[in-house]
Amino acid sequence: MQTNLEKPAAEKKVEQTEAGNYFVSNYPPFSFWKPDQVHVVEEVLQRPAPVNVPLGVYFHIPFCRKRCHFCYFKVYTDKNAGEIKAYIDAGMREMERLASQPYLKGRKAQFVYFGGGTPSYLSVPQLKDLTDRMKVLVPWDEAEEVAFEAEPGTLNETKLTGIREVGVTRLSLGVENFDDHILETNGRAHRSGEIGKAYNFARSLGFEHINIDLIAGMMNETEANWKVCVAKAIEMQPDAVTIYQMEVPYNTTMYQQMKAEGKVTAPVADWQTKRDWVSYAFDEFQKAGYTVTSAYTVVKDPKRIKFVYRDSLWDGADLLSCGVASFGHLGGVHYQNQADVGPYMQAVDAGKLPIFRAYQTTHEDRFVREFILKLKLGRSEWAHYIEKFSEDPRKHFGPQLDSLVKEGFATLDADGVTLTRDGLLQVDRLLHDFFLPQHRQYARYT
């Protein structure tokens, strides 16, 4: 197939990147989670602990050295050691309150995830204090994965040794790009020289899984530079690489700048170019022996390297989530904490759960959620949904599946659906069509 990059300019279809968030990270969409549903989380917590439902623990660190221009998270770049300690204390009081409830009491973590923000912004003593306290509240001794997001510029030998010693098994390095000019113009705090140093030392410490993140289509990215990035990533030989396509959500400084200048189109590559760049990366990684395992990931050794956090959550695991703005899921109820540190700390200080909004999922929501999230893996088997939900996706999503096939985005067989490369590269856009009618905001198919 001729890619957009190979076509003459006149033939290229241009689908500009406009402001908006198309990435599907959960279902139903967050806009359907409501403050008047918070009481259902309290009700779930009073139920007895379930049998055979895995439990994950998430802790959110909202601190960063600098705010990236494309960042849509609530992050703080000006907090001192005292404020960070107060935040960790609040997070531990929140976790203590949750973990002592009947639904969670006595359960152990199957997986642990430190996200942000920048978890590696914490000093080693702060990290040790945090993790020692967490392990008492929800033991990790049986955890299959302890994942930790890190910004290369925050890592030195002492920090990485500390991260390894607290039990982290999967280190996720936010590399994004290898070019200093692109890193700078996109507001990243780190520079290319810090990437190799951090990676090589981390490798020598024996982390089981080192993942690097890249973003296709950052501001000022060129095809030539993207190819260099892919080559450098392959040279490093990480266990896995995650590649996102740049989008520009409304709450980013990049969008504020567009608005101030009266622009509709973001100053980043158009969608087809980003898809072509990811496709190029997938091809190059495959030539180097990697396997494409989802719309965003290539993995060196799929038998050994797992994404326990992602896979368990998509399977419907419970997630005890603590910290400002964090997202959790308990007993079929989604919840999100207060998104600002002020109201979050006030709620915890007042002895309340700092939950801002929640959503009680229905059986149908859970079926749709699992089906669409797992489509991101590129393959889904009918039997799984018939057995688990008594729902046959062919009946439930007949017109949507037909449409995918007609447009060349998927093939169907007796056992399941397989996305084509073209379908995989734009899966988030396609998933909106599978939402229940009451949850559709951007559906192409109605």
Ligand code: SF4
């Ligand atoms: S490092 Fe991550 S969380 Fe922090 S500002 Fe940049 S994109 Fe946002």
